[in-house]
Amino acid sequence: MPAQDPSDSGISDEGPLHQESSVFILDVLDRIPSGYELQGLSKPSMYLVRARIEDETIDSPGKDVDTSSASIGPLSEIRFRDLTEESSNNINEAIIESINSDPDRHLGFYNRANNLSLKYHAFQLLPGIGNSKAIQMVKERGASGWSSFEQIDSSCGIESVRLLAERYLGEMNDPSESPSLLELLVRSEI
Numbered sequence: 532m533p534a535q536d537p538s539d540s541g542i543s544d545e546g547p548l549h550q551e552s553s554v555f556i557l558d559v560l561d562r563i564p565s566g567y568e569l570q571g572l573s574k575p576s577m578y579l580v581r582a583r584i585e586d587e588t589i590d591s592p593g594k595d596v597d598t599s600s601a602s603i604g605p606l607s608e609i610r611f612r613d614l615t616e617e618s619s620n621n622i623n624e625a626i627i628e629s630i631n632s633d634p635d636r637h638l639g640f641y642n643r644a645n646n647l648s649l650k651y652h653a654f655q656l657l658p659g660i661g662n663s664k665a666i667q668m669v670k671e672r673g674a675s676g677w678s679s680f681e682q683i684d685s686s687c688g689i690e691s692v693r694l695l696a697e698r699y700l701g702e703m704n705d706p707s708e709s710p711s712l713l714e715l716l717v718r719s720e721i
Contacts, residue, residue: 547576547718548606553595554580555625557618569596570618572625573606575633576718579614579622579703580606592621611704622703626696634680637695640716641668641683642676647710656712657694658701664689 554571562568567584574595583604589596596602614622630637644653654665664687671686683691695712702708 548573548578548580548608551576551578551580551598551606553597554582554603554606555628556589556592556594556596557621557625558592558615559584559590560615569603570609570614571596572622572629573598574629575636577626577629577699577703577713578606579609579611581609582606592617623696623700626699627692630692630695631680637692637716638677638680638683640695640712641691642672656698656710658697659694660689 551573553574554569555574556569556571558570560568560570565583567587567589568581569584569589570579570581572578573580584602585604586600586602589602598606640653646652647655650662652662652665652669654660654668655662660668668683668687668689677683677686680691683689699713699717702711702713
């Protein structure tokens, strides 16, 4: 039997970072003598990444860089614990910006969340949401759901984007958290 060509297997060896469209820069590091490197948050799937900087005009955090441009090299995933202090300081705002730039993907959590068990609701995955608040949120959501984060915030008295961002951040810090909202909402094709 002839050996099968790996390219015929139908499996992409490019990995999950291949589909990322941009990177929000969290920090720029001087890697003497080889140049500069960025630490960032990829979009749309919110991976923590690093890449070599090929364009010297990229010199500070807070910018979005298109991954298809020649401005940065290939992306590679990094662990939360390997982030610099500057990256750690910027990550929460980057997650919030990512949620706000693609609200439909994240708003779906609030509209589809159901009981995970008889005593535990999916809303309780969010920091500071207990059983009674989860019950109130289900009542406020009603049958039609919410059309915006602002609507959730005003009807439930919470900061929905911030709570979701804190959950995502917790999952980045501890990838063993289960269930993973990052995997369920952001990185999967629902």
